[in-house]
Amino acid sequence: MGKEARQGRARRGAEHLPESQRPRQAALALLSAVLGEGRPLSDVEERLLEGLPPEARARAGRLADAVLRNLPRADRLLAPHLTKRPPMATLNLLRLGTTELAEGAAAHGVVSDIVGLAGHGKKTAQHKGLVNAVLRKVAEEAPEAWEGLPVPRLPGWLRKPLNAAYGPARTAAMERAHHAGAPLDLTAKGDPQALAEATGGELLPTGSVRIAGSVQVSALPGFAEGAFWVQDAAAALPAKLLGAKAGAKVLDLCAAPGGKTLQMAATGAEVTALDISGPRLARLRENLARTGLATRTVTADALHWEGGPFDAILLDAPCSATGTVRRHPDLPFARTAASLAPLAELQAALIDRAVALLAPGGTLVYCTCSLLPEEGAAQVEAALGRHASLALERPDAEWIEEAWRSPEGGLRLTPDLWAERGGMDGFYIARMVRAG
Numbered sequence: 436m437g438k439e440a441r442q443g444r445a446r447r448g449a450e451h452l453p454e455s456q457r458p459r460q461a462a463l464a465l466l467s468a469v470l471g472e473g474r475p476l477s478d479v480e481e482r483l484l485e486g487l488p489p490e491a492r493a494r495a496g497r498l499a500d501a502v503l504r505n506l507p508r509a510d511r512l513l514a515p516h517l518t519k520r521p522p523m524a525t526l527n528l529l530r531l532g533t534t535e536l537a538e539g540a541a542a543h544g545v546v547s548d549i550v551g552l553a554g555h556g557k558k559t560a561q562h563k564g565l566v567n568a569v570l571r572k573v574a575e576e577a578p579e580a581w582e583g584l585p586v587p588r589l590p591g592w593l594r595k596p597l598n599a600a601y602g603p604a605r606t607a608a609m610e611r612a613h614h615a616g617a618p619l620d621l622t623a624k625g626d627p628q629a630l631a632e633a634t635g636g637e638l639l640p641t642g643s644v645r646i647a648g649s650v651q652v653s654a655l656p657g658f659a660e661g662a663f664w665v666q667d668a669a670a671a672l673p674a675k676l677l678g679a680k681a682g683a684k685v686l687d688l689c690a691a692p693g694g695k696t697l698q699m700a701a702t703g704a705e706v707t708a709l710d711i712s713g714p715r716l717a718r719l720r721e722n723l724a725r726t727g728l729a730t731r732t733v734t735a736d737a738l739h740w741e742g743g744p745f746d747a748i749l750l751d752a753p754c755s756a757t758g759t760v761r762r763h764p765d766l767p768f769a770r771t772a773a774s775l776a777p778l779a780e781l782q783a784a785l786i787d788r789a790v791a792l793l794a795p796g797g798t799l800v801y802c803t804c805s806l807l808p809e810e811g812a813a814q815v816e817a818a819l820g821r822h823a824s825l826a827l828e829r830p831d832a833e834w835i836e837e838a839w840r841s842p843e844g845g846l847r848l849t850p851d852l853w854a855e856r857g858g859m860d861g862f863y864i865a866r867m868v869r870a871g
């Protein structure tokens with residue numbers, strides 16, 4: 436059979452797959468991109484979920500998320516029933532079925548649906564019998580056995596540096612936080628207390644509003660009117676610490692999709708929001724339109740852009756995003772230690788550019804959503820060595836907890852903090868001033 440005939444058969448096959456199976460099929464495509472190709476979900480979601488109705492997209496995302504969050508557990512339950520590791524496509528089907536069974540889905544339905552999917556896939560059809568036999572066995576033990584399995588560990592490339600920086604107990608606490616996932620946090624455009632009351636959320640000491648359970652953001656009161664935006668409680672702190680005043684000339688140097696830009700624009704500062712990515716800036720403009728806030732937006736490479744000088748600069752530099760694993764369980768599989776060095780170089784170059792764009796007497800807040808010291812304190816210490824005009828200023832606010840402070844004078848936030856409240860993303864934040 437020729438290539439076109441084969442593709443045609445595959446397309447016709449896809450059409451025959453029952454509608455109810457499409458979220459699982461899409462989840463498997465997401466898993467194959469992350470686990471097979473090392474691609475982050477954010478890079479492939481748009482393409483792989485294209486054409487699916489919103490509920491099916493959401494279900495596919497939830498299924499892929501659950502498998503990635505629990506991968507070592509599913510592999511542990513599967514291991515006794517496999518004499519050798521099956522090819523990736525079959526293994527991912529088994530992992531998906533095992534996770535669904537373990538999370539309490541009706542065994543008969545899950546097994547027959549996953550076997551149906553196996554029969555439908557070109558790479559998996561030959562393993563239909565194996566999938567059936569293994570999942571039947573897993574179904575007998577999964578829900579009880581699951582609960583007794585250890586919390587999944589991070590892969591070595593990330594676990595090793597975290598152990599070195601924080602010690603094994605803190606690293607294990609972060610792994611528990613990653614496994615538990617993250618609540619929904621909102622930042623209010625206006626009064627946070629009023630937003631907490633309107634949404635039934637909890638007003639956190641830092642001013643964010645935390646919503647319990649799973650909700651549809653667009654259905655929350657005030658969404659259409661732009662009364663709030665979604666932003667993790669830790670991610671809301673850098674702009675608060677910059678403290679941009681009304682009328683101040685402020686630069687958001689890596690701005691998109693704009694959570695921090697919106698915070699600064701809401702204070703009445705005159706904000707320039709710059710980012711190298713056109714599509715990400717388009718999202719920032721959508722956020723500005725929904726919230727009725729105004730800034731200047733610039734699509735440019737910060738390393739070569741001329742402007743300023745600015746009274747205040749926020750540099751939320753591109754980074755490993757290892758502080759956001761709670762929300763992005765694909766990240767440990769989609770990054771490697773090799774991806775870190777170029778990011779660290781870019782961060783240093785961006786800090787140097789920020790210093791050049793800052794007015795004498797101006798304030799620079801540097802932050803990254805990373806857990807790794809080389810993207811946080813080490814960057815700031817090196818920058819202070821390169822720029823004699825720059826001094827670190829100890830952040831001061833009534834909501835700062837002593838445990839958050841790092842020895843050099845920044846804030847070191849990790850996902851295991853606020854465990855009883857539902858945690859926070861990992862962030863490093865430092866506030867510096869340029870001599871007048």
Ligand SMILES: C[S@@+](CC[C@H](N)C(=O)[O-])C[C@H]1O[C@@H](n2cnc3c(N)ncnc32)[C@H](O)[C@@H]1O
Nearest residue numbers: 689690691692693694695710711712736737751
């Ligand atoms: C951590 S994200 C920023 C998140 C944003 N501050 C927020 O709160 O929504 C880093 C951003 O840096 C941008 N970026 C990367 N390299 C850049 C460069 N050379 N110049 C300007 N922006 C850059 C990326 O496009 C990305 O949007």
